[in-house]
Amino acid sequence: MLVLALDTATPTLVAGLADWSEHGAAEVLAERAVPSGNRHAELLTPAITSVLDDAGLTMGDLDVVVTGLGPGPFTGLRVGVVTAAALADARGLPVFGVCSLDAVGSGARTVVTDARRKEVYWAAYDESGARTDGPGVVRPEDLGRPGPFVGDPAFAGRLGADVATAEVTTAGLLRAAGPQLLDPSSAGPLLPLYLRRPDATPPTAIKAVSQ
Amino acid sequence: MADQPLVLGFETSCDETGVGLVRGHTLLADALATSMAEHERFGGVVPEIASRAHLEAMVPTVHRALADAGATLDDVDAVAVTSGPGLTGALLVGVAAAKAYALALGKPLYGVNHLAAHVAVDELQHGPLAEPSIALLVSGGHSSLLLVPDLAQDVQPLGRTVDDAAGEAFDKVARVLGLPFPGGPPIDKAAREGDPAAIGFPRGLTGPRDAPYDFSFSGLKTAVARWVEARQKAGEQVPVADVAASFQEAVADVLTAKAVRACRDHGVDHLVLGGGVAANSRLRALAEERCAAAGIVLRVPSPRLCTDNGAMVAALGSRLVSSGIAPSLPDLGADSSLPIEVVTA
Numbered sequence: 001m002l003v004l005a006l007d008t009a010t011p012t013l014v015a016g017l018a019d020w021s022e023h024g025a026a027e028v029l030a031e032r033a034v035p036s037g038n039r040h041a042e043l044l045t046p047a048i049t050s051v052l053d054d055a056g057l058t059m060g061d062l063d064v065v066v067t068g069l070g071p072g073p074f075t076g077l078r079v080g081v082v083t084a085a086a087l088a089d090a091r092g093l094p095v096f097g098v099c100s101l102d103a104v105g106s107g108a109r110t111v112v113t114d115a116r117r118k119e120v121y122w123a124a125y126d127e128s129g130a131r132t133d134g135p136g137v138v139r140p141e142d143l144g145r146p147g148p149f150v151g152d153p154a155f156a157g158r159l160g161a162d163v164a165t166a167e168v169t170t171a172g173l174l175r176a177a178g179p180q181l182l183d184p185s186s187a188g189p190l191l192p193l194y195l196r197r198p199d200a201t202p203p204t205a206i207k208a209v210s211q
Numbered sequence: 212m213a214d215q216p217l218v219l220g221f222e223t224s225c226d227e228t229g230v231g232l233v234r235g236h237t238l239l240a241d242a243l244a245t246s247m248a249e250h251e252r253f254g255g256v257v258p259e260i261a262s263r264a265h266l267e268a269m270v271p272t273v274h275r276a277l278a279d280a281g282a283t284l285d286d287v288d289a290v291a292v293t294s295g296p297g298l299t300g301a302l303l304v305g306v307a308a309a310k311a312y313a314l315a316l317g318k319p320l321y322g323v324n325h326l327a328a329h330v331a332v333d334e335l336q337h338g339p340l341a342e343p344s345i346a347l348l349v350s351g352g353h354s355s356l357l358l359v360p361d362l363a364q365d366v367q368p369l370g371r372t373v374d375d376a377a378g379e380a381f382d383k384v385a386r387v388l389g390l391p392f393p394g395g396p397p398i399d400k401a402a403r404e405g406d407p408a409a410i411g412f413p414r415g416l417t418g419p420r421d422a423p424y425d426f427s428f429s430g431l432k433t434a435v436a437r438w439v440e441a442r443q444k445a446g447e448q449v450p451v452a453d454v455a456a457s458f459q460e461a462v463a464d465v466l467t468a469k470a471v472r473a474c475r476d477h478g479v480d481h482l483v484l485g486g487g488v489a490a491n492s493r494l495r496a497l498a499e500e501r502c503a504a505a506g507i508v509l510r511v512p513s514p515r516l517c518t519d520n521g522a523m524v525a526a527l528g529s530r531l532v533s534s535g536i537a538p539s540l541p542d543l544g545a546d547s548s549l550p551i552e553v554v555t556a
């Protein structure tokens with residue numbers, strides 16, 4: 001089964017193609033990790049075209065779409081989620097969302113990525129790679145978890161521990177999507193893991209407009 | 212007609228998720244989802260709430276449009292999307308979706324200017340635009356006067372608001388009067404019972420040395436608030452209908468006077484209105500009156516098409532395809548302050 005995997009939860013967008021078999025094995029055929037900053041919308045569809053070209057395949061060859069649901073900065077995150085939803089809709093394909101942190105590193109670990117506002121998105125995993133806690137958003141000083149940490153090393157100082165550099169990968173996305181690929185009825189809604197409410201407070205009283 | 216291309220249009224620049232289908236000048240579908248109710252208690256559009264709503268509404272709205280048009284995605288010949296101006300996060304949901312549909316369907320993609328799309332939508336009701344035309348676009352997000360020699364590639368800004376958009380002034384005055392958000396429809400309604408000459412509110416930027424085509428609504432808004440507060444402090448009842456009618460008259464007076472002057476100064480005899488405020492009944496009536504007196508042909512889309520929608524984007528896309536304009540490049544993004552001169556991004 002040919003899987004297109006996407007993720008825009010971090011400043012490095014990922015587009016990958018993998019051949020997935022029902023035994024759970026996935027062979028990555030092509031992958032692009034593009035440092036995008038806040039230009040995910042500009043660069044994601046060109047990256048998809050590139051991985052298809054790299055693998056000598058076309059849109060018509062795809063069987064399923066997998067996308068990271070974050071957590072991550074909202075604007076970029078939505079670009080990936082809506083792209084996956086629209087591609088799948090246009091081709092009549094199933095689409096599955098996974099927690100992006102599940103696709104960072106492997107084995108027993110605590111994943112930390114940049115949540116801005118001096119906080120990290122985090123999740124913890126056991127030796128089998130299963131998520132045991134999170135995803136959450138917290139100040140690194142308040143995380144209070146043992147390592148090993150993987151993800152964004154910029155937070156090593158504030159965590160008081162080393163952070164091994166690791167990013168979202170196509171293989172990681174496929175691994176995280178395994179249960180849904182095996183049993184599509186287990187798929188959840190294709191909605192971002194925002195973890196934060198929109199910044200908006202209703203006005204408390206009607207203020208004089210002339211002020 | 213069937214040989215004209217079918218264009219799928221996306222609009223997500225503010226709080227409306229619009230998906231339209233247009234063939235030539237024929238409107239086939241205009242599906243809309245709005246998050247307006249979610250913004251109401253904040254007294255204005257909250258960008259993050261709008262963006263979240265766009266994402267959830269996107270695919271279902273596409274399918275409502277297809278069902279309304281009796282079409283399938285395979286029938287689509289080109290895709291158009293508002294790439295600016297507007298709220299960045301909101302725009303990006305539409306741009307990313309449109310890029311994905313275009314890529315998956317193997318069809319050309321046009322990133323288009325939201326303001327030019329407000330002009331293009333009139334072609335769906337009144338046929339090909341007379342060129343040149345003057346366009347007056349007024350909404351909660353924009354107040355612009357444009358000279359349109361060629362809608363597909365030559366749109367020139369004449370003037371714009373120097374402070375608030377006209378629609379914002381309606382929202383703020385509605386708040387002062389205790390009327391609901393958005394303020395346009397309730398003020399229009401209240402004004403019907405009022406006297407437009409009751410209070411002489413100021414007309415901004417109408418002095419002999421002021422920029423002839425620019426607008427200012429901040430002073431008007433403040434004058435209304437001061438007037439109302441003075442009555443409230445004196446313990447008097449506020450004559451809501453008279454205030455609404457007098458405020459609305461001041462807005463309509465300035466907008467139509469400047470639009471007619473732009474037509475006269477540029478020797479143009481066609482004026483197109485667009486944007487949500489163009490749904491205001493007094494603005495439409497006064498524009499008709501003054502255009503008739505000046506020998507100008509006035510074109511105003513129905514209120515439903517004046518407000519933001521996907522059909523206007525599809526209409527402009529259709530015009531671009533038929534004019535042979537090159538599609539956007541694969542690295543198309545969103546530009547919150549896309550200049551009006553840029554019709555295709």
Ligand SMILES: [Zn+2]
Binds near residue numbers: 486
């Ligand atoms: Zn608009």
